[in-house]
Amino acid sequence: MHLAPDPELAAFRQEVRAFIAANLPAAVRRTLERGGRADRAELTAWTRTLHARGWAVPHWPQRWGGTGWDPLRLMIFRDEIQRFPAPETLSFGTSMLGPVLYTFGSEAQQQRFLPRIATLEDWWCQGFSEPGAGSDLASLTTRAVREGEAYILDGQKAWTSYAQYADWMFLLARTDKTATKQRGISFLLVDLRSPGITIQPTRTIDGGAEVNEVFFDSVRVPAANLVGEEHRGWDYAKFLLAHERSGHARVGLAKLRLRLVREAAGDLLADPGFHRRLVALEAEVKALEMTQLRVVSEERRVATGASDPVASILKIRGSELQQAAAALWLEAAGPDAQRWTENDDGSDAASAWLNLRKLSIYGGSNEIQRTIIAKTVLGL
Amino acid sequence: MTMDFAPSEEQRLLVDTLRRALKADEAVARILASLDQTSGWSRLRWQALADLGVLALPFEEADGGLAASPETMMLAMIEFGRAVVIEPVWSTLILGGSAVRHAGSAAQRERLIARIIDGSLTLAFAHGEPGSRWQRTLVRTRARCTDGQWHLTGQKHTVLFGASADEIVVSARCFGSDDAAEGIGLFLVPAAAAGLSRKGYRTQDALEAADLVLDEVVGEPLGDTSLGAAALERILDDATAGAIAEAVGAMEEALQLTIGYLKTRQQFGRPIGDFQALQHRAANLYIAVEQARSMAFYAAAAQHEAGPARSAALAAALAVTITSARLVAEEAIQLHGGIGMTMEYRLGHLVKRLAMLEPRFGSREVVLDQLARHGGLAGEM
Numbered sequence: 001m002h003l004a005p006d007p008e009l010a011a012f013r014q015e016v017r018a019f020i021a022a023n024l025p026a027a028v029r030r031t032l033e034r035g036g037r038a039d040r041a042e043l044t045a046w047t048r049t050l051h052a053r054g055w056a057v058p059h060w061p062q063r064w065g066g067t068g069w070d071p072l073r074l075m076i077f078r079d080e081i082q083r084f085p086a087p088e089t090l091s092f093g094t095s096m097l098g099p100v101l102y103t104f105g106s107e108a109q110q111q112r113f114l115p116r117i118a119t120l121e122d123w124w125c126q127g128f129s130e131p132g133a134g135s136d137l138a139s140l141t142t143r144a145v146r147e148g149e150a151y152i153l154d155g156q157k158a159w160t161s162y163a164q165y166a167d168w169m170f171l172l173a174r175t176d177k178t179a180t181k182q183r184g185i186s187f188l189l190v191d192l193r194s195p196g197i198t199i200q201p202t203r204t205i206d207g208g209a210e211v212n213e214v215f216f217d218s219v220r221v222p223a224a225n226l227v228g229e230e231h232r233g234w235d236y237a238k239f240l241l242a243h244e245r246s247g248h249a250r251v252g253l254a255k256l257r258l259r260l261v262r263e264a265a266g267d268l269l270a271d272p273g274f275h276r277r278l279v280a281l282e283a284e285v286k287a288l289e290m291t292q293l294r295v296v297s298e299e300r301r302v303a304t305g306a307s308d309p310v311a312s313i314l315k316i317r318g319s320e321l322q323q324a325a326a327a328l329w330l331e332a333a334g335p336d337a338q339r340w341t342e343n344d345d346g347s348d349a350a351s352a353w354l355n356l357r358k359l360s361i362y363g364g365s366n367e368i369q370r371t372i373i374a375k376t377v378l379g380l
Numbered sequence: 381m382t383m384d385f386a387p388s389e390e391q392r393l394l395v396d397t398l399r400r401a402l403k404a405d406e407a408v409a410r411i412l413a414s415l416d417q418t419s420g421w422s423r424l425r426w427q428a429l430a431d432l433g434v435l436a437l438p439f440e441e442a443d444g445g446l447a448a449s450p451e452t453m454m455l456a457m458i459e460f461g462r463a464v465v466i467e468p469v470w471s472t473l474i475l476g477g478s479a480v481r482h483a484g485s486a487a488q489r490e491r492l493i494a495r496i497i498d499g500s501l502t503l504a505f506a507h508g509e510p511g512s513r514w515q516r517t518l519v520r521t522r523a524r525c526t527d528g529q530w531h532l533t534g535q536k537h538t539v540l541f542g543a544s545a546d547e548i549v550v551s552a553r554c555f556g557s558d559d560a561a562e563g564i565g566l567f568l569v570p571a572a573a574a575g576l577s578r579k580g581y582r583t584q585d586a587l588e589a590a591d592l593v594l595d596e597v598v599g600e601p602l603g604d605t606s607l608g609a610a611a612l613e614r615i616l617d618d619a620t621a622g623a624i625a626e627a628v629g630a631m632e633e634a635l636q637l638t639i640g641y642l643k644t645r646q647q648f649g650r651p652i653g654d655f656q657a658l659q660h661r662a663a664n665l666y667i668a669v670e671q672a673r674s675m676a677f678y679a680a681a682a683q684h685e686a687g688p689a690r691s692a693a694l695a696a697a698l699a700v701t702i703t704s705a706r707l708v709a710e711e712a713i714q715l716h717g718g719i720g721m722t723m724e725y726r727l728g729h730l731v732k733r734l735a736m737l738e739p740r741f742g743s744r745e746v747v748l749d750q751l752a753r754h755g756g757l758a759g760e761m
Contacts, residue, residue, distance in 0.1 A: 380639070
């Protein structure tokens with residue numbers, strides 16, 4: 001055990017930071033600092049800037065454009081992107097579908113989709129949740145019936161983030177009603193321009209329009225768009241969710257928010273109570289970062305692909321700390337926080353506080369994560 | 381060298397050796413027996429630690445020690461915490477030992493360290509005073525130099541192992557206002573010194589402690605009196621790292637006992653661990669313990685650094701540890717029910733050790749204020 005800071009990793013961090021500083025448009029940075037997000041054109045341009053440097057999909061296998069970095073460097077890269085702040089690449093493609101495709105997809109699917117994910121030529125969204133299938137995802141009822149060389153898709157997805165921008169959706173649909181609920185599910189890739197699809201925005205209390213309902217009415221999906229084996233979709237979804245969870249620590253975003261709170265606080269720092277709350281959160285964020293380092297180093301040592309149940313800690317604490325930072329931002333904003341400006345980018349303190357309620361709900365709610373810890377780690 | 385969280389072969393061996401020697405599962409019998417004796421701790425067990433080489437851990441090789449890294453000391457302190465050790469580890473290896481290491485002259489190190497290592501000398505570190513409430517530089521005890529001799533006058537409170545220590549390191553003010561960082565010196569005072577009176581008692585967690593009154597006690601400057609403030613920072617930072625690791629050990633043991641209890645205790649015809657209300661609370665405890673463990677690693681890493689960055693990092697680590705320790709202490713008892721409150725069961729003694737974290741090393745608010753004075757961790761955000 002040796003924990004002294006590693007100069008090589010520090011140099012790598014500086015290299016990433018310098019690249020972002022030299023290449024990210026100042027306007028995008030300012031938007032993100034205000035709590036907003038990059039629009040589609042800005043995200044596409046930034047993704048291609050990263051791609052030109054070879055950094056759009058660093059965690060992918062080198063064959064598909066990955067960098068071959070070890071997990072520590074991947075973690076530092078993501079941390080720098082988040083804390084700068086620069087836009088993260090669209091996770092539905094790069095972090096969720098990408099790994100599923102290069103692990104379980106056909107050669108044709110890999111050739112067709114992976115390069116376009118890496119450059120954001122295709123905008124992907126995720127079709128998992130349904131009105132009746134949230135935490136109990138396997139109870140989903142959207143069904144796909146095989147007819148010749150296609151599946152006919154009927155049903156409804158809910159809480160679909162950014163479906164309004166999306167070209168494609170990966171989704172889970174029931175292909176065998178007779179099997180036990182996990183066994184009869186398949187993983188399909190759906191072109192959203194297909195006839196029979198309706199997308200309706202869901203307005204949320206933060207004033208945003210991130211999420212949508214998506215309806216499928218006899219939508220034809222070519223059988224070639226089935227990922228892996230029929231009825232095995234649940235396994236791929238579990239693989240995907242495990243990958244997603246370890247990305248939920250978002251330590252860099254918590255760092256960013258606390259930095260912005262410190263800047264916004266001004267005279268409030270003279271209030272010992274506020275100052276204590278702020279430094280306490282900074283300490284908690286550091287604890288999360290160290291936990292993430294431990295998880296990542298463990299990965300490096302044992303080098304297994306299996307998900308670490310400790311990743312549930314990262315999801316729970318990562319979401320809680322971002323929410324706590326948002327609460328502190330709300331406190332720093334003072335009476336001004338009352339102003340309601342209906343917009344789409346959550347760029348004020350109250351909207352951010354409202355918007356970030358989502359963190360403890362999605363990606364497996366924090367209650368689901370606690371159950372995972374109790375059962376898998378503690379053996380209860 | 382890159383960051384590496386895996387214990388080395390040597391570190392694993394040390395942990396195994398300590399576990400076998402300290403016998404965490406016999407803590408209750410040890411503590412209850414000690415409460416019936418005037419001297420609260422066992423010379424025999426202290427000698428056993430000396431024979432294992434454990435008392436040589438923190439000292440430099442040139443002084444006959446093993447020059448254990450901060451990481452190794454952390455692993456050792458976790459084991460001491462697990463076993464709720466009541467021997468003078470705190471006063472002799474950590475506080476007093478750090479004082480001798482960081483401030484002592486070559487001659488003093490030669491005179492003292494060999495005897496610490498062979499188990500024949502124990503130390504105490506007398507710093508806190510009535511009303512000083514963990515303010516690091518608030519020292520009202522005065523040191524006056526007349527005819528080339530230093531005379532110390534004042535009061536020191538809750539000095540761990542102060543009644544049984546052979547030599548006591550005393551902080552005293554040579555000049556300056558009561559809370560100035562400059563002007564603090566460290567002095568060695570033998571237990572039998574004229575003008576020193578010691579009133580011994582036991583702490584909640586079965587350690588020995590004493591209140592001291594010094595009346596013109598002759599003290600020997602520990603190293604150079606002008607370096608006292610810097611040495612004090614080092615000593616208290618070492619103590620903070622030790623406190624964090626000890627608490628992590630106690631928390632891990634308390635969590636394990638609690639999980640074991642949830643699995644075996646039957647009510648309503650099933651193990652109480654089947655109830656989701658309790659499962660989620662147990663998960664929260666696990667998260668809290670892991671956060672503190674992460675901060676013990678952070679504290680060890682920080683000890684490779686120097687100056688205010690080190691003190692800030694250690695304050696941050698202590699703050700998180702305190703938060704976790706409060707939760708674990710309260711929830712572990714609640715999840716156990718009444719059994720968790722009895723003197724006959726080990727959990728209560730782990731909880732008592734955890735409950736002393738704040739009274740001993742600073743309340744959460746005071747620690748956060750220390751961190752705030754250092755600018756928080758803004759530089760790392």
